[in-house]
Amino acid sequence: MSAPAAAAPAAALADARRALAAPDRLRRALLCAPAALAAVLAGCVTPPRRELPQAVAPFSTLRALDGLPPGWEELVMRRDLPRTDYRVVTLDGRRVLRASGHGASGLRCRLRVDPHAAPWLRWSWRTREVPLSMCVDRSETDDSPARVAVAFDGDEQRLSMRDRALYELVQLITGERLAYATLMYVWDGQLPVGATANYARTARIRYLVVESGSARAGRWLRYERDIVADFRRLFAEEPGPVNSVGVLTDADDLRLDLETWYGDIRMEPA
Template identity: 50%
Template sequence: MPPQYPPIGESDRHPGARRALFGQLIGLGALGLGACAQRGAPLPQAGAVATPDALPDSIAPFSSATPGARPPAGWQPYVLRKDKPPTRYNVVRDNDRMVLHARAEAGATGLRCPVRIDPHQHSRLQFSWRVQQVPSLASVDVPEHDDAPARIILAFDGDPARLSLRDRLIFDQVELFTGQRLPFATLMYVWCAKLPPESVVRNHRSSRIHYLTVESGAQRAGRWLHYERDVVADYRRVYGEAPGMISSVGVLTDSDALKHEQQAWYGDIVLRRPGRT
């Protein structure tokens, strides 16, 4: 059974809980915030925002970045909680290629790459990662243990009028207190310690954020692992409909729930046309 939603007004009576809620929703649901660009809201720590038509139609590669770049060109930091230590990201050499290294020490900062990509034209998502360890308690289906050594996050556009009343209220509250508008839908590919591969979990606060487990347990920690996903098929499975435009791609290595150190390495993230390699 999915986690039950707490009363929507509960966070209003507890300012600390409210900050935590908005930090989690903004961070997990909006590591690109393409919807913010469309609505004209400022992106935190990112300077000027390009209009949707000016956004790139490909994901900035780590492999061509300068060693030590922090963040790499085309990527922007996204601070989930200012009261938490930041996850540190920088480009490092791994054998013969450049990759992104993430180190979290009780932190939860993400990186995002704003884009405008049609998933129906570029439906094949390819990515790779390596993690140092997988904490045994970390599990995205338990809010108190919601850490993941590695996450790839896709944000999608859509018609806000189609949101449920509950989600419209949550979206409005987040925008009121943060100035940021959550994406219409978010699909997050995660490495989870407990859930089996292909498990789908809804975020305990919003039905517009879903986790899809692609790696489980610690058996394959320490190795480079490569994945290819059909984004349209995954989105249809999770949301029961066709996806809108992809407005951002993000990465997140977090350890703020369990307060441990976590390291991960990410290779290039690519969205390709079907049939291309």
């Protein structure tokens, strides 16, 4: 290996550390799309190693209302931005998770699941409205009324030097490490169903549009996705274990009030 090639990883990490020392530049370089990075952290940070459940914690069986559901934790990327309000409520005769406001925070459920053993991700959601100005392929409009994110473990040695520098930077800022790869199912205001997009800072976070526009707002919609097939399509490799599932309703870029309800999210065998 040549001397310049050998020095490249160290130089990339040195650049990350220099960015950390310059708050204004860091904010522009990394957080210019805070909703997207909040989405990353809402479902996509590798949890510490411990005994983890093998199923997503449900909302439908809860007795208590008006609080965060057990098994889920709130994640806030920036304290200077408003938070999305998450709480368990009763709607249409069942317990669901309600997300409201124009914040940039999300919820995450840590777990450990082999996606090949339970490849089907099934969930439902309902949103009050879908502002058509929202579009995840532009950082200035990267808001969405509804997202479900699935985070995967993997071999970080396969990451590019640029991604390693980003992972180092986020770990320095937050104390946690980004997941190896993140697949995020999105309701978008503009992109058609089936469209894909990368998060602005790294292709290790990919958006897949499963609902588009406002025509079906106001009703319960149900989905099932083969996450193994989707992962292969978007990342061109086999998925590792799933380490968390997250939800995110965010509108901090466009400052629009949203209201969305999430039903239970399940990972099930074929």
